[in-house]
Amino acid sequence: MTTGTQHLSVTKSITVNASRDRAFSVFTAKFFTWWPASHHIGEAEMADAVIEPHQGGRWYERGVDGVECDWGRVLAYAPPDRIVLSWHLQGDWSYDPDPAKASEVEVTFVGEAPDRTRVELTHRHIERHDEHEKVRAGVDSPNGWAGILTVYAEAVT
Amino acid sequence: MPTYQLDALGALGDPTRRAIFELLAARPRAVGELASELPVSRPAVSQHLKVLKEVALVTDSAEGTRRLYRVDPRGVHALRDYLDQLWDNALAAFAAAVEEERE
Numbered sequence: 333m334t335t336g337t338q339h340l341s342v343t344k345s346i347t348v349n350a351s352r353d354r355a356f357s358v359f360t361a362k363f364f365t366w367w368p369a370s371h372h373i374g375e376a377e378m379a380d381a382v383i384e385p386h387q388g389g390r391w392y393e394r395g396v397d398g399v400e401c402d403w404g405r406v407l408a409y410a411p412p413d414r415i416v417l418s419w420h421l422q423g424d425w426s427y428d429p430d431p432a433k434a435s436e437v438e439v440t441f442v443g444e445a446p447d448r449t450r451v452e453l454t455h456r457h458i459e460r461h462d463e464h465e466k467v468r469a470g471v472d473s474p475n476g477w478a479g480i481l482t483v484y485a486e487a488v489t
Numbered sequence: 490m491p492t493y494q495l496d497a498l499g500a501l502g503d504p505t506r507r508a509i510f511e512l513l514a515a516r517p518r519a520v521g522e523l524a525s526e527l528p529v530s531r532p533a534v535s536q537h538l539k540v541l542k543e544v545a546l547v548t549d550s551a552e553g554t555r556r557l558y559r560v561d562p563r564g565v566h567a568l569r570d571y572l573d574q575l576w577d578n579a580l581a582a583f584a585a586a587v588e589e590e591r592e
Contacts, residue, residue: 340566342573346580348587358587366586368578451583453576458569 341456348449352441355449356412359439360385373427374401383417385409391417402427404434414440422461433460500544505529506537510560513547517559 348355358366364381372378376395381403384390389406408416420427420434428434435457442450501507509523520538524531538558541547548561 340569342569342576344576344580346584348584350587355587359583362586366579366582368575368582371575371579451580453580455572455576458572461568 339456340458341454342458343455344453346451346453347444348451349447350449351447352412352443352449355451356415356441359441359451360409360411360415372401373403373421374399383415385411402429404437407436408438412441414438419455428461435460500540500546503537505533506541509534509537510541510546513558514560517557519555519557523558 350358360383363383364378367381369378372381372393372395374393374395374397376397376399378393379396379398381393382391384406387406387409389409390402391404391406392400392402394400402420404418404420406415407418408414415438417437417439418431418434419437420429422428422433435455437453437455440452442452444450501510505527508527512518512523512526518526520531520534523538524534527534529537538547538549542549545561547558549556549558551557
């Protein structure tokens, strides 16, 4: 059976005029300053979004109401070379704690010059997010199904 | 195709089509199986399957002499496309933040 969903990944690369140290530090310690504010899972608006600076740390948001919502875990933390995060957010921005359904985000920082760094990002194992089960569970709920379709709409427009 | 999702919602608005979709989400089935599990005729099931295929909710394949229908895996592809776009936006904002800090 060929489903065409094996090993789905997204690969991105961007070069910034900064040292590896600063690129790494802005990516991690200042994650909240650049992450698109509209993309969060809490009910309230985001007050902060945090990548804890150690392996095994949490990756989470804190809403203006003080509620913290996990996004995933820090799987590897190696400044200024590399960070790997698990991504437990499903298609409708709900959190699924099951590691078998989490994808992974690996970011590497490659020095091209003392003040120029190439940032390579791979979001892999997207196929682990089992959208079918979600569809099955949510098909009777307008929120469940519409949630997936709404993100899809954003993707295609 | 930006109209996919609206079409898909519309297609699932029909209770029989939704029942067919739910049965296929549980496991792949042939037309005859679907007809025997639902209070509708086989030609009616075929007609509904045609609509579900058109909006990419269902896909089919030949298995021996039978044609099996299953839920289309494009849902997870849509997620991939979504994340692709999200990281584009996020990394552009990240680059801007790095450069800003420099000044």
